[in-house]
Amino acid sequence: MTVSLDSKVAIITGAGGGLGKAIAKAFIAAGAKTILVDINKDYLTSAVSELGEEAHAIQGDVTSPESVQNIIHEAIKKFGSMDVLVNNAGVMDNFAPVGDVDLKIWDRVIAVNLTGPMLMSRAVIKHFLEKATPGGVIVNIASLGGLFGNRAGAAYTSSKHAIIGLTKNTAAAYHKKNIRCNAICPGGMLGTNIQNAYQDGIHQENHKLAMSTFAMQPNISDLPDVANVVVYLSSDMSKTLSGAVITADGGWGAF
Template structure:
Protein backbone atom coordinates (compact mmCIF):
# COMPACT_ATOMS: atom_id res chain seq x y z
CA UNK A 1 0.00 0.00 0.00
CA UNK A 2 1.30 3.44 -0.91
CA UNK A 3 2.38 5.63 1.98
CA UNK A 4 0.33 8.55 0.57
CA UNK A 5 -2.98 6.62 0.62
CA UNK A 6 -4.53 9.00 3.15
CA UNK A 7 -2.77 12.18 2.08
CA UNK A 8 -5.01 15.18 2.77
CA UNK A 9 -7.43 13.15 4.87
CA UNK A 10 -8.19 13.18 8.59
CA UNK A 11 -8.68 10.14 10.81
CA UNK A 12 -10.26 10.30 14.25
CA UNK A 13 -9.32 7.39 16.51
CA UNK A 14 -10.91 6.84 19.93
CA UNK A 15 -9.10 4.96 22.65
CA UNK A 16 -5.91 6.04 20.91
CA UNK A 17 -3.86 6.41 24.06
CA UNK A 18 -2.81 2.77 24.15
CA UNK A 19 -3.12 -0.67 22.59
CA UNK A 20 -4.99 -1.09 19.33
CA UNK A 21 -6.06 2.55 19.25
CA UNK A 22 -2.51 3.82 19.52
CA UNK A 23 -1.41 1.42 16.80
CA UNK A 24 -4.26 2.66 14.59
CA UNK A 25 -3.33 6.31 15.11
CA UNK A 26 0.30 5.63 14.26
CA UNK A 27 -0.63 3.54 11.22
CA UNK A 28 -2.97 6.16 9.75
CA UNK A 29 -0.35 8.85 10.27
CA UNK A 30 2.24 6.66 8.54
CA UNK A 31 -0.20 6.32 5.64
CA UNK A 32 -0.34 10.12 5.26
CA UNK A 33 -3.35 11.08 7.37
CA UNK A 34 -3.63 13.77 9.97
CA UNK A 35 -4.92 12.12 13.12
CA UNK A 36 -7.17 13.18 15.96
CA UNK A 37 -5.91 11.16 18.91
CA UNK A 38 -8.80 10.79 21.35
CA UNK A 39 -8.52 9.14 24.74
CA UNK A 40 -10.14 9.55 28.13
CA UNK A 41 -6.68 10.00 29.66
CA UNK A 42 -5.05 13.27 28.62
CA UNK A 43 -1.49 12.08 29.22
CA UNK A 44 -1.95 8.98 27.08
CA UNK A 45 -3.49 10.96 24.23
CA UNK A 46 -0.57 13.36 24.33
CA UNK A 47 1.96 10.53 24.45
CA UNK A 48 0.52 8.98 21.29
CA UNK A 49 0.31 12.35 19.55
CA UNK A 50 3.90 13.17 20.49
CA UNK A 51 5.04 9.90 18.94
CA UNK A 52 3.38 10.94 15.68
CA UNK A 53 4.37 14.61 15.57
CA UNK A 54 2.73 17.64 13.99
CA UNK A 55 0.16 15.58 12.10
CA UNK A 56 -1.56 14.58 15.35
CA UNK A 57 -4.02 16.41 17.59
CA UNK A 58 -4.45 14.99 21.11
CA UNK A 59 -7.92 15.40 22.61
CA UNK A 60 -9.12 14.20 25.99
CA UNK A 61 -12.64 12.81 25.53
CA UNK A 62 -15.08 10.55 27.35
CA UNK A 63 -17.05 8.86 24.59
CA UNK A 64 -19.81 7.88 27.00
CA UNK A 65 -20.64 11.57 27.53
CA UNK A 66 -22.47 13.38 24.72
CA UNK A 67 -21.08 16.81 25.65
CA UNK A 68 -17.52 15.46 25.67
CA UNK A 69 -18.06 13.90 22.25
CA UNK A 70 -19.34 17.23 20.94
CA UNK A 71 -16.16 18.90 22.19
CA UNK A 72 -14.08 16.20 20.51
CA UNK A 73 -15.57 16.71 17.06
CA UNK A 74 -15.48 20.49 17.54
CA UNK A 75 -11.73 20.29 18.21
CA UNK A 76 -11.28 18.17 15.08
CA UNK A 77 -13.27 20.65 13.03
CA UNK A 78 -11.47 23.69 14.43
CA UNK A 79 -8.05 22.18 13.74
CA UNK A 80 -8.51 20.18 10.54
CA UNK A 81 -11.92 21.18 9.15
CA UNK A 82 -12.90 17.64 8.19
CA UNK A 83 -13.13 14.01 9.34
CA UNK A 84 -12.69 11.35 6.67
CA UNK A 85 -12.09 8.26 8.78
CA UNK A 86 -13.52 7.31 12.16
CA UNK A 87 -12.15 4.41 14.17
CA UNK A 88 -14.51 3.65 17.05
CA UNK A 89 -11.97 1.75 19.11
CA UNK A 90 -12.41 2.88 22.72
CA UNK A 91 -13.89 0.27 25.01
CA UNK A 92 -13.76 -1.32 28.43
CA UNK A 93 -13.95 -4.90 29.68
CA UNK A 94 -16.42 -6.44 32.10
CA UNK A 95 -15.51 -8.79 34.94
CA UNK A 96 -16.12 -11.99 32.94
CA UNK A 97 -18.78 -12.91 35.50
CA UNK A 98 -21.75 -15.16 34.85
CA UNK A 99 -25.01 -13.28 34.15
CA UNK A 100 -26.33 -14.09 37.62
CA UNK A 101 -23.22 -12.53 39.18
CA UNK A 102 -23.06 -9.41 36.98
CA UNK A 103 -23.99 -6.19 38.74
CA UNK A 104 -26.24 -3.61 37.15
CA UNK A 105 -23.43 -1.10 37.71
CA UNK A 106 -21.02 -3.12 35.57
CA UNK A 107 -23.72 -3.68 32.92
CA UNK A 108 -24.57 0.02 32.70
CA UNK A 109 -20.93 1.16 32.55
CA UNK A 110 -19.82 -1.34 29.90
CA UNK A 111 -22.86 -0.72 27.70
CA UNK A 112 -22.52 3.03 28.12
CA UNK A 113 -18.91 3.08 26.94
CA UNK A 114 -18.78 0.28 24.39
CA UNK A 115 -22.18 0.61 22.76
CA UNK A 116 -23.62 4.05 23.51
CA UNK A 117 -20.16 5.59 23.11
CA UNK A 118 -19.79 4.07 19.66
CA UNK A 119 -23.23 5.42 18.74
CA UNK A 120 -22.51 8.91 20.11
CA UNK A 121 -19.23 9.33 18.24
CA UNK A 122 -20.69 7.90 15.03
CA UNK A 123 -23.69 10.21 15.23
CA UNK A 124 -21.43 13.22 15.80
CA UNK A 125 -19.06 12.39 12.94
CA UNK A 126 -21.62 11.42 10.29
CA UNK A 127 -22.55 15.06 9.48
CA UNK A 128 -18.92 15.69 8.48
CA UNK A 129 -18.95 12.70 6.15
CA UNK A 130 -22.32 13.66 4.69
CA UNK A 131 -21.05 17.17 4.06
CA UNK A 132 -17.90 15.84 2.41
CA UNK A 133 -19.76 13.31 0.29
CA UNK A 134 -18.28 10.21 1.88
CA UNK A 135 -16.14 8.64 4.55
CA UNK A 136 -15.17 5.42 6.23
CA UNK A 137 -15.94 4.11 9.70
CA UNK A 138 -14.10 1.17 11.23
CA UNK A 139 -15.50 -0.16 14.50
CA UNK A 140 -13.57 -2.34 16.89
CA UNK A 141 -15.96 -5.10 17.89
CA UNK A 142 -14.64 -8.40 19.27
CA UNK A 143 -14.85 -12.16 19.07
CA UNK A 144 -17.47 -11.56 21.77
CA UNK A 145 -19.55 -9.88 19.09
CA UNK A 146 -20.19 -13.18 17.31
CA UNK A 147 -20.06 -15.77 20.08
CA UNK A 148 -21.37 -16.16 23.61
CA UNK A 149 -18.32 -17.63 25.29
CA UNK A 150 -15.61 -15.01 24.89
CA UNK A 151 -16.47 -12.62 27.75
CA UNK A 152 -19.08 -11.75 30.36
CA UNK A 153 -22.64 -10.79 29.49
CA UNK A 154 -22.12 -7.02 29.48
CA UNK A 155 -19.12 -7.04 27.17
CA UNK A 156 -20.70 -9.71 24.96
CA UNK A 157 -23.95 -7.74 24.61
CA UNK A 158 -22.07 -4.52 23.93
CA UNK A 159 -19.97 -6.02 21.16
CA UNK A 160 -22.95 -7.75 19.57
CA UNK A 161 -24.45 -4.27 19.58
CA UNK A 162 -21.39 -2.79 17.87
CA UNK A 163 -21.84 -5.37 15.11
CA UNK A 164 -25.44 -4.20 14.79
CA UNK A 165 -24.42 -0.56 14.63
CA UNK A 166 -21.89 -1.43 11.94
CA UNK A 167 -24.44 -3.14 9.72
CA UNK A 168 -27.11 -0.49 10.23
CA UNK A 169 -24.81 2.43 9.39
CA UNK A 170 -23.46 0.56 6.37
CA UNK A 171 -26.96 -0.04 5.06
CA UNK A 172 -28.43 3.37 5.88
CA UNK A 173 -25.55 5.43 4.49
CA UNK A 174 -24.24 3.34 1.59
CA UNK A 175 -25.81 5.72 -0.94
CA UNK A 176 -24.11 8.63 0.81
CA UNK A 177 -20.67 7.21 0.03
CA UNK A 178 -20.12 6.25 3.66
CA UNK A 179 -18.79 2.79 4.42
CA UNK A 180 -18.88 1.15 7.85
CA UNK A 181 -17.05 -2.06 8.70
CA UNK A 182 -15.89 -3.76 11.88
CA UNK A 183 -12.89 -5.75 12.96
CA UNK A 184 -13.22 -8.55 15.51
CA UNK A 185 -9.90 -8.83 17.33
CA UNK A 186 -8.94 -12.10 18.90
CA UNK A 187 -6.53 -12.11 21.87
CA UNK A 188 -4.34 -9.04 21.48
CA UNK A 189 -1.63 -7.45 23.61
CA UNK A 190 -3.58 -4.48 24.98
CA UNK A 191 -4.35 -2.98 28.38
CA UNK A 192 -8.14 -3.28 28.16
CA UNK A 193 -8.28 -5.53 31.19
CA UNK A 194 -6.19 -3.20 33.33
CA UNK A 195 -3.04 -4.03 35.26
CA UNK A 196 -4.88 -6.36 37.64
CA UNK A 197 -8.24 -7.31 36.14
CA UNK A 198 -10.95 -8.07 38.68
CA UNK A 199 -12.12 -11.09 36.75
CA UNK A 200 -14.64 -13.49 38.23
CA UNK A 201 -13.23 -16.99 38.80
CA UNK A 202 -16.48 -18.85 38.15
CA UNK A 203 -17.16 -16.89 34.99
CA UNK A 204 -13.65 -17.53 33.69
CA UNK A 205 -14.05 -21.23 34.37
CA UNK A 206 -17.28 -21.30 32.36
CA UNK A 207 -15.62 -19.48 29.47
CA UNK A 208 -12.49 -21.65 29.32
CA UNK A 209 -13.79 -24.11 26.67
CA UNK A 210 -13.95 -21.21 24.20
CA UNK A 211 -11.10 -19.07 25.50
CA UNK A 212 -8.79 -22.08 25.30
CA UNK A 213 -9.39 -22.62 21.59
CA UNK A 214 -6.91 -19.96 20.57
CA UNK A 215 -3.50 -19.63 22.17
CA UNK A 216 -2.12 -17.07 19.72
CA UNK A 217 -1.80 -13.49 20.88
CA UNK A 218 -1.66 -10.73 18.27
CA UNK A 219 0.15 -7.43 18.37
CA UNK A 220 -1.92 -4.22 18.14
CA UNK A 221 -0.22 -3.36 14.86
CA UNK A 222 -1.80 -6.42 13.24
CA UNK A 223 -5.25 -5.04 14.08
CA UNK A 224 -4.30 -1.56 12.91
CA UNK A 225 -3.17 -2.84 9.51
CA UNK A 226 -6.62 -4.30 8.85
CA UNK A 227 -8.32 -1.09 9.97
CA UNK A 228 -6.19 0.95 7.58
CA UNK A 229 -7.06 -1.41 4.74
CA UNK A 230 -10.81 -1.24 5.46
CA UNK A 231 -10.69 2.56 5.51
CA UNK A 232 -8.67 2.75 2.31
CA UNK A 233 -9.70 2.97 -1.34
CA UNK A 234 -8.46 -0.59 -1.74
CA UNK A 235 -11.58 -1.61 0.19
CA UNK A 236 -13.91 0.82 -1.60
CA UNK A 237 -16.56 -1.85 -2.21
CA UNK A 238 -16.35 -3.38 1.25
CA UNK A 239 -19.27 -2.17 3.36
CA UNK A 240 -20.98 -3.76 6.35
CA UNK A 241 -18.27 -6.41 6.69
CA UNK A 242 -17.61 -8.02 10.05
CA UNK A 243 -13.99 -9.12 9.81
CA UNK A 244 -12.47 -11.53 12.35
CA UNK A 245 -8.80 -10.72 12.96
CA UNK A 246 -8.16 -13.61 15.26
CA UNK A 247 -5.64 -16.04 13.82
CA UNK A 248 -8.39 -18.48 12.95
CA UNK A 249 -10.15 -18.55 16.34
CA UNK A 250 -13.59 -17.94 14.80
CA UNK A 251 -13.02 -20.78 12.34
CA UNK A 252 -12.97 -23.33 15.17
Protein backbone atom coordinates (compact mmCIF):
# COMPACT_ATOMS: atom_id res chain seq x y z
CA MET A 1 0.00 0.00 0.00
CA THR A 2 1.38 3.40 -1.00
CA VAL A 3 1.64 6.06 1.68
CA SER A 4 0.06 9.26 0.36
CA LEU A 5 0.29 12.87 1.47
CA ASP A 6 -1.89 14.15 -1.36
CA SER A 7 -3.46 17.56 -0.60
CA LYS A 8 -1.39 17.90 2.59
CA VAL A 9 0.55 21.11 3.18
CA ALA A 10 3.80 20.52 5.04
CA ILE A 11 6.53 22.69 6.53
CA ILE A 12 9.96 21.16 7.04
CA THR A 13 12.58 23.10 8.98
CA GLY A 14 16.29 22.68 8.40
CA ALA A 15 15.39 21.57 4.89
CA GLY A 16 18.34 23.07 3.06
CA GLY A 17 20.41 19.91 3.29
CA GLY A 18 20.97 16.55 4.92
CA LEU A 19 17.94 14.82 6.42
CA GLY A 20 15.70 17.86 5.95
CA LYS A 21 16.22 17.88 2.21
CA ALA A 22 15.67 14.12 2.08
CA ILE A 23 12.39 14.55 3.97
CA ALA A 24 11.30 17.29 1.56
CA LYS A 25 12.08 15.05 -1.40
CA ALA A 26 10.07 12.20 0.12
CA PHE A 27 7.14 14.49 0.89
CA ILE A 28 7.05 15.80 -2.66
CA ALA A 29 7.12 12.23 -3.98
CA ALA A 30 4.18 11.42 -1.68
CA GLY A 31 2.15 14.31 -3.11
CA ALA A 32 2.50 16.93 -0.38
CA LYS A 33 2.67 20.66 -0.98
CA THR A 34 6.07 21.10 0.59
CA ILE A 35 7.62 24.19 2.15
CA LEU A 36 11.34 24.13 2.88
CA VAL A 37 12.55 26.36 5.71
CA ASP A 38 16.20 27.06 6.45
CA ILE A 39 18.25 29.90 7.86
CA ASN A 40 20.86 29.47 5.12
CA LYS A 41 19.73 31.07 1.87
CA ASP A 42 22.38 29.32 -0.23
CA TYR A 43 21.33 25.89 1.09
CA LEU A 44 17.69 26.70 0.33
CA THR A 45 18.42 27.88 -3.19
CA SER A 46 20.41 24.73 -3.90
CA ALA A 47 17.72 22.45 -2.44
CA VAL A 48 14.89 24.05 -4.40
CA SER A 49 16.96 23.89 -7.58
CA GLU A 50 17.51 20.18 -6.98
CA LEU A 51 13.94 19.31 -5.96
CA GLY A 52 12.15 21.32 -8.63
CA GLU A 53 9.05 23.47 -8.83
CA GLU A 54 7.14 21.43 -6.24
CA ALA A 55 9.53 22.72 -3.56
CA HIS A 56 8.72 26.10 -2.04
CA ALA A 57 11.31 27.95 0.06
CA ILE A 58 10.96 30.31 3.01
CA GLN A 59 14.14 31.60 4.59
CA GLY A 60 13.79 31.92 8.34
CA ASP A 61 15.29 31.50 11.79
CA VAL A 62 13.32 29.08 13.97
CA THR A 63 14.86 30.55 17.13
CA SER A 64 13.27 33.95 16.46
CA PRO A 65 9.57 34.40 17.39
CA GLU A 66 9.22 37.12 14.76
CA SER A 67 10.77 34.96 12.06
CA VAL A 68 8.57 32.01 13.02
CA GLN A 69 5.45 34.15 12.69
CA ASN A 70 6.62 35.24 9.25
CA ILE A 71 7.22 31.63 8.21
CA ILE A 72 3.68 30.64 9.19
CA HIS A 73 2.21 33.76 7.60
CA GLU A 74 3.99 33.14 4.30
CA ALA A 75 3.04 29.46 4.28
CA ILE A 76 -0.65 30.16 4.83
CA LYS A 77 -0.58 32.98 2.29
CA LYS A 78 0.87 30.55 -0.24
CA PHE A 79 -1.39 27.54 0.37
CA GLY A 80 -4.24 28.75 2.58
CA SER A 81 -3.78 26.05 5.18
CA MET A 82 -1.30 23.79 6.92
CA ASP A 83 -1.39 20.12 7.88
CA VAL A 84 2.08 18.91 8.85
CA LEU A 85 5.07 20.39 10.65
CA VAL A 86 8.41 18.58 10.71
CA ASN A 87 10.77 20.09 13.27
CA ASN A 88 14.03 18.95 11.75
CA ALA A 89 16.36 21.95 12.17
CA GLY A 90 19.16 21.07 14.54
CA VAL A 91 22.79 21.58 15.42
CA MET A 92 25.39 19.36 17.07
CA ASP A 93 27.52 20.28 20.06
CA ASN A 94 31.26 19.69 20.51
CA PHE A 95 30.85 16.59 22.72
CA ALA A 96 31.77 18.51 25.89
CA PRO A 97 30.47 17.01 29.17
CA VAL A 98 28.76 19.33 31.64
CA GLY A 99 31.98 20.23 33.46
CA ASP A 100 33.45 21.65 30.27
CA VAL A 101 30.37 23.17 28.62
CA ASP A 102 30.90 26.42 26.73
CA LEU A 103 27.85 28.56 27.51
CA LYS A 104 27.70 29.98 23.98
CA ILE A 105 27.54 26.48 22.51
CA TRP A 106 24.96 25.43 25.12
CA ASP A 107 22.72 28.41 24.36
CA ARG A 108 22.98 27.85 20.61
CA VAL A 109 22.20 24.13 20.78
CA ILE A 110 19.23 24.59 23.14
CA ALA A 111 17.90 27.48 21.05
CA VAL A 112 17.95 25.57 17.76
CA ASN A 113 17.15 22.06 19.00
CA LEU A 114 14.50 22.87 21.62
CA THR A 115 13.31 26.47 21.59
CA GLY A 116 12.94 26.42 17.80
CA PRO A 117 10.63 23.38 17.75
CA MET A 118 8.62 24.88 20.61
CA LEU A 119 8.16 28.18 18.76
CA MET A 120 7.24 26.46 15.50
CA SER A 121 4.84 24.07 17.24
CA ARG A 122 3.21 26.89 19.20
CA ALA A 123 2.59 28.88 16.04
CA VAL A 124 1.36 25.92 13.98
CA ILE A 125 -0.98 24.60 16.67
CA LYS A 126 -2.81 27.91 16.76
CA HIS A 127 -3.55 27.40 13.07
CA PHE A 128 -4.42 23.72 13.51
CA LEU A 129 -7.06 24.67 16.09
CA GLU A 130 -8.57 27.37 13.87
CA LYS A 131 -9.15 25.09 10.87
CA ALA A 132 -12.72 24.24 9.90
CA THR A 133 -11.89 20.69 10.92
CA PRO A 134 -9.27 21.09 13.66
CA GLY A 135 -6.23 18.87 13.45
CA GLY A 136 -2.71 18.38 12.21
CA VAL A 137 0.52 16.47 12.64
CA ILE A 138 3.85 17.41 14.19
CA VAL A 139 6.92 15.22 13.78
CA ASN A 140 9.94 16.13 15.89
CA ILE A 141 13.35 14.89 14.83
CA ALA A 142 14.99 13.83 18.07
CA SER A 143 17.98 11.50 18.17
CA LEU A 144 19.28 8.33 19.70
CA GLY A 145 21.12 10.88 21.83
CA GLY A 146 17.74 11.63 23.40
CA LEU A 147 17.52 8.08 24.72
CA PHE A 148 21.09 7.50 25.89
CA GLY A 149 23.71 9.50 27.73
CA ASN A 150 26.89 8.95 25.74
CA ARG A 151 26.08 9.69 22.11
CA ALA A 152 27.11 13.38 22.25
CA GLY A 153 27.93 16.18 24.68
CA ALA A 154 25.81 17.59 27.50
CA ALA A 155 24.14 20.27 25.39
CA TYR A 156 23.01 18.06 22.50
CA THR A 157 22.04 15.18 24.79
CA SER A 158 19.96 17.49 26.98
CA SER A 159 18.25 19.11 24.00
CA LYS A 160 17.24 15.78 22.48
CA HIS A 161 15.97 14.34 25.78
CA ALA A 162 13.94 17.54 26.12
CA ILE A 163 12.44 17.36 22.63
CA ILE A 164 11.12 13.90 23.49
CA GLY A 165 9.48 15.42 26.56
CA LEU A 166 7.99 18.19 24.42
CA THR A 167 6.69 15.57 22.00
CA LYS A 168 4.89 13.62 24.71
CA ASN A 169 3.48 16.74 26.35
CA THR A 170 2.17 18.03 23.01
CA ALA A 171 0.57 14.69 22.21
CA ALA A 172 -1.10 14.52 25.62
CA ALA A 173 -2.31 18.12 25.63
CA TYR A 174 -3.90 18.08 22.17
CA HIS A 175 -5.06 14.49 21.66
CA LYS A 176 -8.71 15.54 21.89
CA LYS A 177 -8.11 18.23 19.25
CA ASN A 178 -7.07 15.77 16.53
CA ILE A 179 -3.46 16.93 16.72
CA ARG A 180 -0.85 14.19 16.73
CA CYS A 181 2.79 14.58 17.71
CA ASN A 182 5.51 11.95 17.43
CA ALA A 183 9.30 11.88 17.55
CA ILE A 184 11.87 10.01 15.52
CA CYS A 185 15.27 9.08 16.93
CA PRO A 186 17.77 8.55 14.10
CA GLY A 187 21.19 7.07 14.73
CA GLY A 188 24.26 7.76 12.65
CA MET A 189 23.51 9.47 9.33
CA LEU A 190 25.49 11.23 6.64
CA GLY A 191 24.00 14.67 7.26
CA THR A 192 25.24 18.21 7.79
CA ASN A 193 24.88 19.16 11.45
CA ILE A 194 27.72 16.90 12.64
CA GLN A 195 30.01 19.41 10.93
CA ASN A 196 29.12 21.92 13.65
CA ALA A 197 30.88 19.80 16.25
CA TYR A 198 34.15 19.93 14.39
CA GLN A 199 33.84 23.66 13.78
CA ASP A 200 33.42 24.26 17.51
CA GLY A 201 36.40 22.13 18.49
CA ILE A 202 35.94 18.57 19.66
CA HIS A 203 36.18 17.60 23.31
CA GLN A 204 38.53 14.71 22.66
CA GLU A 205 37.90 12.54 25.73
CA ASN A 206 34.10 12.62 25.53
CA HIS A 207 34.20 12.27 21.75
CA LYS A 208 36.23 9.10 22.18
CA LEU A 209 33.62 7.78 24.63
CA ALA A 210 30.78 8.51 22.20
CA MET A 211 32.63 6.92 19.30
CA SER A 212 33.20 3.76 21.33
CA THR A 213 29.48 3.03 20.96
CA PHE A 214 29.49 3.89 17.25
CA ALA A 215 31.40 0.72 16.46
CA MET A 216 28.35 -1.25 17.59
CA GLN A 217 26.06 0.39 15.02
CA PRO A 218 25.14 -2.23 12.39
CA ASN A 219 25.03 0.37 9.63
CA ILE A 220 24.79 4.08 8.99
CA SER A 221 21.21 4.95 8.10
CA ASP A 222 20.49 6.16 4.59
CA LEU A 223 18.72 9.52 4.67
CA PRO A 224 15.83 8.40 2.40
CA ASP A 225 15.06 5.50 4.74
CA VAL A 226 14.70 7.82 7.72
CA ALA A 227 12.71 10.28 5.59
CA ASN A 228 10.25 7.52 4.72
CA VAL A 229 9.51 7.04 8.42
CA VAL A 230 8.66 10.75 8.63
CA VAL A 231 6.31 10.40 5.66
CA TYR A 232 4.52 7.51 7.35
CA LEU A 233 4.12 9.38 10.65
CA SER A 234 2.74 12.37 8.74
CA SER A 235 0.16 10.32 6.86
CA ASP A 236 -3.30 9.12 7.83
CA MET A 237 -1.96 5.57 7.92
CA SER A 238 -0.36 6.37 11.28
CA LYS A 239 -3.42 8.03 12.81
CA THR A 240 -3.30 5.70 15.82
CA LEU A 241 0.21 6.95 16.73
CA SER A 242 0.69 9.96 18.98
CA GLY A 243 3.26 10.53 21.67
CA ALA A 244 5.37 7.77 20.16
CA VAL A 245 9.16 7.80 20.03
CA ILE A 246 10.34 5.80 17.03
CA THR A 247 13.96 4.72 16.66
CA ALA A 248 15.21 4.78 13.08
CA ASP A 249 18.79 3.89 13.82
CA GLY A 250 19.68 0.75 11.90
CA GLY A 251 19.48 -1.21 15.13
CA TRP A 252 22.12 0.82 16.99
CA GLY A 253 19.91 1.28 20.06
CA ALA A 254 19.53 -2.48 20.42
CA PHE A 255 23.19 -2.86 21.36
